[in-house]
Amino acid sequence: MIKLIHQNNSKVAAIFKDEEQLSGYSENITKTFWKLAEDFPREKIIWIEEAQQNNINEEAFAEVFHHDLIMVSCAVKTSFFSEDIGYVDQFPFANVNWSVLYPTWLMSSDIGGIYASAVLKFKKEFQQISNFEYLLNAIAKLGQHHGLFCYHAPQLAIKKATELEYKATTQDLFSFTFQFYKKARGIILLCCFAQYKKRYPLRSLISTGLKRNFFNTEIDFADIEVKSSKSVTNNSIDVIIPTIGRPEHLLNVLKDLKKQSLLPQKVIVVEQNPDMGSTSDFNFAADDWPFKIQHIFTHQTGACNARNIALQEVTASWVFFCDDDIRFKSNVLHNAFMSSVQFGVNVLNLNCKQENEVNTYLKVKQWASFGSGTSFVYSEKLKNLKFDLALEYGYGEDMDFGMQLRNQGVDIIYHPDIKIVHLKAPMGGFRAKTIKPWEKTEPIPKPSPTVMTFIQKNYSIPQIRAYKFILWLKFYKAQDIKNPLKYKINMQKRWEASEAWARKIANK
Template identity: 45%
Template sequence: MIVVYHLENKITEVISPENQKIKFDYTGTIAAGLIKLAVAFPDEKIVWCHSTYKEHLAVEMINTLLHHNKMMLSFRPKSGNFFDNSIGYVEESLFINVNKEVSYPTWQMSSYVGVIHASVLNLIGDKIVCDPDFDYYLSSMAKLCMPLGLLCYSEPQLLKSVQISDSPTTASSLTLFRFVKQHYKTRWVFLLALNLLLYERKILFYSFISALFYKRRISNKINIDGIVVQSSRVVIDTGIIDVIIPTIGRSNYLYDVLKDFSKQSLLPHKIIIVEQNPEPFSKSELDYIATENWPFEIQHIFTHQAGACNARNLALNQTTSEWVFLADDDNRFDSDLLNEVFQKIKKYGCNVVTTSYPQKKERILHRKVIQWPTFGAGNSFLKRTILQNVKFNLALEFGYGEDSDFGMQLRNQGHDVLFLPEPLILHLKAPVGGFRTKPLLRWHAETIQPKPSPTVMLYLITHNTKQQILGYKTVLFFKFYKHQKIRNPFQYFAVFNKQWNQSLFWANQLKIDS
């Protein structure tokens, strides 16, 4: 392990694995210094730490936290990040609103303390400009490399104490606009300027114009696939798994799913099926559960209460095995699915994975293991011990976003969601699927219909920053303008605001009810 201490964008001290000082040319940028050290020590972890935090660096935790080589960890004490909340006007992903209390996925890296393996730096080399501003360089690296499979986290355990009086620096508006131009499509520079004008009454003309002269940074010359991943964490003990499947009116599809499970090289311990039928005198349609022999236990729950959120919560309460597979009743998969997923979980040392979930003939877009920006309620594997304090939000029943909300509950407890491109699960999207019971939601009778859906709004106000919500509002305005009949933009804006406020009202009602 090589530890680099720095102050005022200059390296001040380098400590070797033997806790000895290393003679080093301290005159260049910190970023360039890290790359030189990575070349000299290709098998070491490279740690950086602001001199102010030298006594607070948890050196003894580094090997445990960076449990495989394709990771990058950092931590910025106190609230906020290098880029202030204005970055939310540009990006609505979960990587913006960082929970500083737990290990949390984000590209927003910090110069104050962090660690990366030398093999990553050696593959990146000079493909990313070694900016004098170390915070900018680290965030740029993470932003470019996360889609390539580099797993990046805000990690509070890097410091023994976060109650430190030093005030971390924040990017200027000039730096913010530059970053947006170099890492997003150009239209986001214009949207950032527009949002700052609309919601903060700021006219940042110079920052806006200056950003337009920068070229976009691209990652197509960076390849980190050669880094071998083998986690030192032990996350699987017994390897026993329960499966939960909510179903309604899909007996034939469910039968095929059970047959696929019966052919698994690693059989599930128990499959919990929650069958719903809202008709008051209806009975189960799943006779084959009792009439056929199955190589696993099937626990069948029949309920007249429709809704996938309630069904999944009922099933989660019945799980007893080490792992849980959230499945759906119109999935198809190969016989080695469970075994292959467990091999990937061991490799990456993770507690939550979501598999590739394409429909027939759908183009496969993601082919690397990456930090997933959402969550799949029909194609995810989780360690049961992390499910004790999470559940599907019944306020989102029959709406949209219940799976994303569930994923955010997991992340806010320190459990990232990794996407596995292989093995894949085929999603048939059965024609009798969807909200087959056609529930009448409370706002359906309103003269002014909410936009977006109140369940979507509930997710936004629960998990996103104020700037992310307002940025979403701006994009939604432009997105729907071309699809509605009112051509006068001022008249449409008045109508749109009423719809937005209606959505906010009902989202808050759902929040109160839940």
């Protein structure tokens, strides 16, 4: 392990390899960072702000760095970007829960680290970046998109400040936006500054708008072997399936589970039928299955409620969240378990596509959502978690559940090579059209109150503001009011109606 100790990002104070102090390196911290990676490509490089030398929890480094494609930092007193990054980025990685191990590309120079083999992948593109904090965030932002696992790890420090100081200037924010997002985001950032902060940083926009953009730059980690040092032995699996009115598709799912090379120990089927006089369509529970089937019948409809009921019955070490209209090969559960062990993760989001749908994402990576019908989860991490019934029959319940996991320190990883086919069977989705009470009011809320509930729970204030601005901008061409002033007044009324309904369903 290499320790790079620096003085407030300005120059190198000392360098240690294990307990031996190294000499002969430049005082320039970024030049030394690259040189250390070249000289010690098999080591992990730990950066430490000089004032934090006695505030390090050394035992935590071994726990956090459990494979070679991990980058972490701990914001003890400072972080680079403030919440203003939310005007550009509405993903969960940009709204950090600082109290837990949280997936994020937002890096601090206080304490952190990365393996040198991963650092070297970025030298060709980033060696001209002179600001060390900007460089760390650049590596994490681009790296995360291509399979680098990036985290805020509070356990790296013994003590932390109650409030953080943010170092990035407005020009840094605009520069980073134009370099690591689509160019249009820079214009959105300017508009949000003008609308919400009453600031007009045109000089920052002009001075950074022509900088090189890295949005589509490829980083290849294929030659870095990922093998987590975490120990996992129990491969018992329960499967949970909410279903309504599709017995033939459910039967096919059970047949696919029957063929698994790693069999589940129990399949929990929660069947719903709103007709109070109805009986079950599930007439094959007594068939010859190599696993226990636990069948629950309820007249209360809703996938959120059904999954909550099923989660109470889980007893295995792992849970496969399964839809009732998917098909999959016989090695899916085995591959999901082995990949969870390989990457040392507790949640694996499988690749669920319709037939002939193009696979857009080709790398194992940290994932911004959660698939409530296509995920493999370590059941210990599901304790005390529930799908939010305020989001029933709406949108966002799976993303909200993913946020609950992240806020408990659980990362969600997408795996492109473990595939499931989503049939999108007839009577899919909500099965029957549900008329929401707000759809019969004037003005009709925009966005949907369930979406509003999700963003109010899980977005920072700048993220909510940017979401609002982008929503209004995109919706303008799809509606009839073309007078911009009238449109703005109308949309503000619809936004406020959505907020009012969100309060109602949240308190229901």
